[in-house]
Amino acid sequence: MSTSKPIEFSRRGFLRTSSLASGGLLIGFNLFTACKPNVKPPIDLASLNYDDFNAYIKIAKNGAVTIFSPNPEIGQGVKTSMPMVIAEELDVSWDNVFVKQGVSDAKNYPFQFAGGSNSLRLGWDNLRKTGATAKQMLINAAAVKWGVDPSECTSKEGIITNAKGETLGYGDVVTEAAALEVPEEVTLKDPADFTIIGTSRGIVDIESITTGKPLYGLDYKAEGMVYAVMVKPTAFGQKLDTFDASEAKALSGVVDVISYDGNVVVLAKDTWTAFKAQKLVKVVWIQDTNLESTADHDKLLNGLLDGNDLTTQRKDGDVNKAFAEADEILERNYEAPFLPHNCMEPMNFYANVTPDRIHLVGPIQTPNGTAKSIAEMLERDIEDVHLEMTRMGGGFGRRLYGDFAMNAAKISSVANLPIKLVYTREDDIMSGMFRPPTKYRFKAGIKDGKITAYHLKEASVNSNMYGLIPHFFPAGAIDNYQVDTANYQSNISTAAWRAPYTNFLAFAEQTFFDELAELMEVDRIQLRLDLLQNVKGHSDENIKYSPERMEECIHMAVEKSNWGKQPEGVYQGFVNYYCHNTHVAEVADVVVEDGKPVVKKITCVVDCGIVINPSGAKNQIEGGIIDGLGHAMYGDFSFKNGEPSATNFQNYRLIRMKEIPEIETHFIKNDIPPTGLGEPALPPAAGAVANALHALNGKRFYSQPFINNPEGLSVPKKEILG
């Protein structure tokens, strides 16, 4: 086996081992505090029960391996891919690995969350070290048994072999291994030797999913639990005045109707009774704050773009001077609506608040932060909080916010009962959090055939682009470059929504580039390549995208999509984009069928570094693209006097089976540490389709959803007559 350089780490901060009473070796690892000194193990290992710990490797005497997956599973596949990384370095057969979900530990897992496509990017090194350390301890134990030097021993698929060809299984040496010192150094595998990483493995919960076993928050039940449903205002900006629960309380199966802090909550013995009782509570809502409308937001956001009250996020050179000197200027405005998340599993959470313990079970992307918020809200010690994550029926950013879990905990504490808070679909969509409506103004100056100035303004509701987004492409490529942002504070709750900001910014930017290329009369792909050329060799710490990696994606997308070589009647649109540390290029093929434009295929090239599980990775790409296309095409949500425009799926359109294109995915092969895939394929999809539609009919989209712009979806007569 070839090896890469030894890795040193602090024993104290990284690992604890223990012999289990039931026999076997238990290796506790702490993913993210691994290299910090003075970190205590998450719990007292002496008191450890099999089902009561964080993320560990457990090896039984019969060789069976259990790996506890640390991060929340929202459908992004980490419950499969994170344990795959451990299993790879541990050198065990994946078929012998049993995966369980770890629980929340606020003290020791500060990055135990599902967001920003970060799980594997942040977990990679320590997942590997953990598996490699366990393997080395098992080898050391075997070497002691044989009386040989560990360097004479090798391991493969859970079997250790010495120079004489004698073998011992991992299970044969676990007792001895548990008593050994933790090695100070371990060697990690050369990626060329990977046998699990890079191979497609089905998701670990497949049997449970296909046979309907309890997995999700909504499936969880506990002794004595009652179902709680909140009575929600009909509009944002309202508050409770009075309520009459007599009719609801008279309904058989209703346990109680309680009220706290301006909330009214129905408690019932089953979900249906709670849903019925919710409608029977007579509530008088009165206006509390503004009853806002989308039409008002449109004026306010446009006012922000027109005004001078913006914050500069990045400034290179002098855009105004460059615009003044430009031969030509292109300025375009783009706008996107609110969007609900619509996780298929509506918000819900189990809570049982007792004097001894706060027991919480449910779907949450931010278990640590939510546990902390609940402890603070109830003025309890964080040690009292035991939060278990279930598999989640989608996340999309909605479950980053623990509001529903906090509501559940509060209701349990007020009612003094174990409760399961359930949102109806209507509660979920109408009182939810939303992708903020956002407007962009792009302005580019062209002089002597080059883009000399580029000014991007963003106006949004409640918040703005964050982190390094202002430094994404084409930052660094244009001498005079500026990004400014402003927001309007609304009482309508907004939230991160899969690929926050970039989910719309990519569309706006990349359709703007298409238009720029036409104005400049240059090849639309060459324009992008020329800009990337300018970024090479930069020393700007804020610029994290790689022009070289992006170039490679572009070239492969051109090749794989047969860009420019398609037969007549196939119209193509191109987008390249970088976000969430991953580089992507997408090409959409549009054709005309039955007189209508049809997105036939999207070719996607991705550089996310090492691909851990190709099947899972492709599933994320396919889902991300269709999600991006679906919401750009149909996603429409607005407010009038605080009331949302949609109430359920009968008046909110999600993309369905007959509307999807074929997706062809290609990964750039390299040995760069992995980055995430939950988000990066989504942002480019809408722009690729819009650019392809422009190739068909010459029309441009400046707003979403596309379905509201029949002209943009029109087909020229010659195509129909064909």
Add this chain to the structure above:
Amino acid sequence: MPTYQLNVNGMTKSVDVSEDTPLLWVLRDHLDLVGTKYGCGISQCGACTIHIDGTATRSCGMTIAQAEGKSITTIEGLSEDGSHPVQEAWKEIDVPQCGYCQAGQIMTASAFLEKNANPTASEIKTAMHGNICRCAAYGRIYKAVETASKNMG
């Protein structure tokens, strides 16, 4: 409250609930058959699809009173050991992302293939069009239905 006798997955079950209780909630809350999912409650998403006398039916849109006397099959009863060709195809294609809608997808697909063993591409798409997959694993759902139809034929 009236008592209803239900024939679920080949077994007779007795339930005391109000007559307007949707079958979905009887299955989930009273019979512990939580594989059938709540998605919308208004027959729009298909997450709660089950078989009533072999026909794919939205369990949120049918009351217990309407379900009495009928043969009810849920995802838990589709096969004894998860080996129905549609379940096998779902594993082979590695369909799910979050997985929440998949029981409904599988129940829709299995009832469809029972009636149309050799469907065209267009027939598969039409049959599956009523089931929302928010993760948009539609391409794999299509492939799995196609695979199951080949394996069943």
